[in-house]
Amino acid sequence: MHPLWPQVEAFHPHLWRAVCGYELNPAMRDELLQEVLLAIWESLPRLREADRLLPFVLRIAHNLCASHVRAETRMASPVPFDEALHDVADPATANACARTQWLFEVLPTLPLKLRQVLMLQLEGFDYQEIADMLGISTENVGVRLHRARERLKSLSREEGIA
Numbered sequence: 417m418h419p420l421w422p423q424v425e426a427f428h429p430h431l432w433r434a435v436c437g438y439e440l441n442p443a444m445r446d447e448l449l450q451e452v453l454l455a456i457w458e459s460l461p462r463l464r465e466a467d468r469l470l471p472f473v474l475r476i477a478h479n480l481c482a483s484h485v486r487a488e489t490r491m492a493s494p495v496p497f498d499e500a501l502h503d504v505a506d507p508a509t510a511n512a513c514a515r516t517q518w519l520f521e522v523l524p525t526l527p528l529k530l531r532q533v534l535m536l537q538l539e540g541f542d543y544q545e546i547a548d549m550l551g552i553s554t555e556n557v558g559v560r561l562h563r564a565r566e567r568l569k570s571l572s573r574e575e576g577i578a
Contacts, residue, residue, distance in 0.1 A: 418460045423469055424453075430470065430539060431477050437523045437535045438481035448484055452477045474539065475549040478532055485528050522571050530564035533557050 431452055439445045456473050463472050523531055536546045543554045543561075550557075 418457070420460055420463070420466060420469060421457070424456055424460070424473055427470060427473055430474060433539070434474060434477040434481060434535060436520065437531060438485055440524050448481060451484075452480050455480050471541070471545055471549055474536065474541075478536065478549065482528055482532060518572070518575070519568075522568065525571075526564060526567060530560055530567060533560040534564040534568075537561060 431449060435445050435449045435452065439448050455476050459472075459476055463469065523535065526534065532550060533546055536549060541549070543557045546557045547554045552560075
């Protein structure tokens with residue numbers, strides 16, 4: 417076993433959220449997570465900086481999930497949101513719960529390029545880290561995040577979400 421594998425296992429919630437952002441089907445989600453973990457296992461020997469493990473594993477996860485989305489030839493039928501299947505913290509209020517549920521439902525509808533940067537920012541990464549993970553400029557990260565936020569605002573106005 418690779419000495420960093422226990423740390424990778426500690427990142428399971430991050431990886432699960434990444435997978436949930438790309439796939440709504442619970443069975444496909446589990447399969448995709450397994451593919452992500454296998455890709456990380458195979459890539460660990462190439463990690464140069466052990467202190468950059470989280471960005472390393474999330475880059476692998478997001479790239480593999482993006483490839484998964486690109487490979488889909490037809491639109492899958494929507495799967496209703498099920499709180500038991502998502503790794504979300506218990507919100508303090510019902511309104512926060514509704515917003516979290518809504519976000520999990522609309523994330524998969526965003527274009528892939530917008531979804532990637534938004535999900536990485538929600539995980540707490542700054543513009544430069546996101547740019548490094550996705551191989552784009554920090555300016556491009558800013559543009560994509562702005563477009564993603566505008567799309568979310570537009571969707572929330574259409575659906576009457578506060």
